[in-house]
Amino acid sequence: MLPQAMWSEDQASKASQLISSLECRSDLTLSKINWSTGLVIAAKVRGETAVGLPGEGFFSGEMGNN
Numbered sequence: 360m361l362p363q364a365m366w367s368e369d370q371a372s373k374a375s376q377l378i379s380s381l382e383c384r385s386d387l388t389l390s391k392i393n394w395s396t397g398l399v400i401a402a403k404v405r406g407e408t409a410v411g412l413p414g415e416g417f418f419s420g421e422m423g424n425n
Contacts, residue, residue: 361397 360378362371381389381401392398
């Protein structure tokens, strides 16, 4: 996600924090694409669970039996 002119002053830092927190997760694979306004695609890694995160286990079983 690339900074945009219409974003509030703190929006760029919030976007950076979100991307950083997603990058630290072992249960996700991220693809960051520098196209247009920027794009981040996150895919759940089969068999991995989020550990030590708020709402831990929220994603497990979301798509049926992983």
